[in-house]
Amino acid sequence: MKQVSAPxxxxxxxxxxxxxxxxxxxxxxxxxERMTSEKAGYQRNYKVIQxxxxxxxxxxxxxxxxxxxxx
Numbered sequence: 001m002k003q004v005s006a007p008x009x010x011x012x013x014x015x016x017x018x019x020x021x022x023x024x025x026x027x028x029x030x031x032x033e034r035m036t037s038e039k040a041g042y043q044r045n046y047k048v049i050q051x052x053x054x055x056x057x058x059x060x061x062x063x064x065x066x067x068x069x070x071x
Contacts, residue, residue, distance in 0.1 A: 025057050025065055 032051040038044040045066060052062045 022061070022065065025052065025061060026069060028052055028055055028057070029062070029065060029069075 029048050029052055032048045033044065036044050036047050038047060049059075049062055049066065053059060
């Protein structure tokens with residue numbers, strides 16, 4: 001959508017530090033979890049997952065963090 005060329009995107013993705021990326025995902029998910037007013041676990045998790053997806057994180061990593069953490 002932003003008309004960034006594929007080689008630039010590929011180079012940027014390869015330069016990401018995996019631990020920093022996961023920490024940022026955990027931070028984003030924890031922030032959304034605190035802001036969500038839902039009390040039921042599955043509804044709260046759904047909102048957190050949707051928010052993380054809308055921020056561009058991969059679904060498999062979101063579920064990994066969700067399962068691994070206490071969100």
